[in-house]
Amino acid sequence: MIDGVTILTLFVLAAFVGVEVVSKVSSTLHTPLMSGANAIHGIILVGSIAVTAPAQDWALIAVGVLAVVLATMNLVGGFVVTDRMLEMFSANRPTARPEREPVTGGQSR
Amino acid sequence: MNLLPPALAALGYLVAAVLFILALKGLASPRTARRGNALGALGAAIAVVVVLLSTDFHGANLIIVLVAIAIGLVVAVPAARSVRMTDMPQLVALFNGVGGGAAALVGIVELAEWSGATPSVATTATAFGVLVGSLSFSGSIVTFLKLQGLMTSRPVVAPAAPVLMALSLLAGLGLAAAVALTGNVWVGVGAALLGAVLGVLLVLPVGGADVPIVISLLNALTGLAVAASGWAMGNTLLLVAGTLVGASGTILTLAMATAMGRSVSGIMFGALRGGSTAGSTTVSDRPVRRASADDVAITLAYARRVVIVPGYGLAVAQAQHAVAELVTVLRARSVDAVYGIHPVAGRMPGHMNVLLAEANVPYELLIEAEDLNPTMPSTDVVVVVGANDVVNPAARTDPSAPIYGMPIINADEAGQVIFLKRSMRPGFAGIENELLFSPKTQVLFGDAKTSLRAVLTALKEV
Numbered sequence: 001m002i003d004g005v006t007i008l009t010l011f012v013l014a015a016f017v018g019v020e021v022v023s024k025v026s027s028t029l030h031t032p033l034m035s036g037a038n039a040i041h042g043i044i045l046v047g048s049i050a051v052t053a054p055a056q057d058w059a060l061i062a063v064g065v066l067a068v069v070l071a072t073m074n075l076v077g078g079f080v081v082t083d084r085m086l087e088m089f090s091a092n093r094p095t096a097r098p099e100r101e102p103v104t105g106g107q108s109r
Numbered sequence: 110m111n112l113l114p115p116a117l118a119a120l121g122y123l124v125a126a127v128l129f130i131l132a133l134k135g136l137a138s139p140r141t142a143r144r145g146n147a148l149g150a151l152g153a154a155i156a157v158v159v160v161l162l163s164t165d166f167h168g169a170n171l172i173i174v175l176v177a178i179a180i181g182l183v184v185a186v187p188a189a190r191s192v193r194m195t196d197m198p199q200l201v202a203l204f205n206g207v208g209g210g211a212a213a214l215v216g217i218v219e220l221a222e223w224s225g226a227t228p229s230v231a232t233t234a235t236a237f238g239v240l241v242g243s244l245s246f247s248g249s250i251v252t253f254l255k256l257q258g259l260m261t262s263r264p265v266v267a268p269a270a271p272v273l274m275a276l277s278l279l280a281g282l283g284l285a286a287a288v289a290l291t292g293n294v295w296v297g298v299g300a301a302l303l304g305a306v307l308g309v310l311l312v313l314p315v316g317g318a319d320v321p322i323v324i325s326l327l328n329a330l331t332g333l334a335v336a337a338s339g340w341a342m343g344n345t346l347l348l349v350a351g352t353l354v355g356a357s358g359t360i361l362t363l364a365m366a367t368a369m370g371r372s373v374s375g376i377m378f379g380a381l382r383g384g385s386t387a388g389s390t391t392v393s394d395r396p397v398r399r400a401s402a403d404d405v406a407i408t409l410a411y412a413r414r415v416v417i418v419p420g421y422g423l424a425v426a427q428a429q430h431a432v433a434e435l436v437t438v439l440r441a442r443s444v445d446a447v448y449g450i451h452p453v454a455g456r457m458p459g460h461m462n463v464l465l466a467e468a469n470v471p472y473e474l475l476i477e478a479e480d481l482n483p484t485m486p487s488t489d490v491v492v493v494v495g496a497n498d499v500v501n502p503a504a505r506t507d508p509s510a511p512i513y514g515m516p517i518i519n520a521d522e523a524g525q526v527i528f529l530k531r532s533m534r535p536g537f538a539g540i541e542n543e544l545l546f547s548p549k550t551q552v553l554f555g556d557a558k559t560s561l562r563a564v565l566t567a568l569k570e571v
């Protein structure tokens with residue numbers, strides 16, 4: 001266990017960093033940024049694993065396992081869906097356009 | 110397994126924490142966003158390997174945990190891969206909710222393992238994590254139901270809602286205090302249940318248009334719940350990562366609210382105070398000038414400058430490819446056609462950019478509202494596709510309107526306005542749009558995709 005003051009120090013410093021890194025973000029990126037931050041708090045998976053590991057009572061194991069499943073969904077799903085959003089942005093570059101153009105063209109009559 | 114000594118494990122967590130900071134930093138800029146996200150995923154992978162290697166597992170718990178991770182993967186990855194971009198906001202809400210739920214469950218397991226711990230900072234942090242995590246879980250589920258259309262997107266105000274809310278809040282805080290003092294697991298379960306009730310009560314009165322801001326707020330709250338778990342367990346990574354998300358999520362929530370010209374307290378409690386998000390749901394029967402697809406095609410073909418304003422209706426109709434084709438055809442006829450993108454077009458800030466990027470629309474043609482408005486008086490035609498509130502002049506002229514003060518696209522200053530609409534139903538804000546009844550406005554009724562296809566066909570014959 002770490003002492004309270006060290007933890008408080010970490011908390012305050014992390015809060016400042018969190019504010020600092022996202023200030024001045026264009027509104028275009030609000031959605032992917034929210035989604036990315038959403039994925040990061042899926043790291044509760046580490047906590048879920050840590051509390052499930054020593055459990056002996058079957059009821060506690062069950063609750064811990066549920067936490068692990070939910071946290072994995074948050075963590076992995078969050079990063080995958082954010083990547084899909086951002087993939088759209090980069091598919092937008094001129095180099096990637098010609099391959100997709102026939103698809104759009106094919107829909108016209 | 111106990112292969113990693115604690116000092117090495119702590120180092121591994123430090124690396125992961127730094128990667129998370131770099132991830133957020135990268136996500137804040139378009140050029141580095143994708144790499145940022147990948148760095149975050151790498152940090153998460155390192156952290157999970159570290160915890161698996163450095164923890165003592167009792168009995169078969171390692172296998173059980175690995176199976177649980179596999180189940181989570183099997184559920185989440187296909188969902189995240191196959192979700193339609195229009196449905197993405199509710200999936201983000203769902204992922205946020207399950208994260209909050211996990212934080213609450215972790216707190217409950219901890220309380221059970223401590224079995225009646227003495228009051229300390231750790232029990233206080235656990236009480237906070239249980240209450241807030243479970244609030245975030247149930248609140249996110251309600252936002253999911255609202256966005257998925259499984260319940261009304263209008264504000265729902267229960268009778269005596271303010272009293273009910275105040276009582277639940279007091280009871281929730283009381284139970285959390287009891288958890289902090291006794292460390293009793295059953296009191297913890299009670300706090301979790303009250304947190305869930307609070308989450309539902311908090312989100313029900315929020316109107317559909319404001320739901321994205323609430324998702325962002327709940328996201329910040331889940332971050333804080335995770336930070337509290339880290340505090341309770343003495344795990345620096347959970348503490349730092351959770352705090353990062355809590356702080357950046359709060360800033361992001363404020364930035365989104367500013368982009369929509371709303372205040373966070375107005376969004377959360379406006380409907381309770383009897384008004385600001387509750388709008389009319391009545392369908393107006395005032396006459397509008399109807400146009401046919403041919404009329405629209407002729408108007409567009411002989412215009413010099415056309416601005417397309419896409420909204421959520423375009424996303425629902427999956428019409429992003431049709432609208433992209435319309436702009437291509439118009440530009441080929443040397444009409445200066447561009448897109449006018451309102452910051453909150455779609456369901457989340459930036460959502461419309463994602464949808465149009467999916468249809469390969471070049472970035473240069475997407476003009477943001479503030480750059481667009483000075484050119485409006487010299488614009489011949491504005492085509493509003495499935496949008497309403499973002500071009501409603503009431504935001505400038507009517508101080509009693511719920512959207513008053515929200516920056517809008519000044520479509521009313523253009524020569525002509527064409528609305529492609531499904532019906533006369535008002536937008537998310539639930540208010541009538543005077544622009545629809547203006548003499549310079551024509552309305553083409555129908556599904557956005559069908560209407561656009563009809564206009565495209567008609568354009569070929571002009």
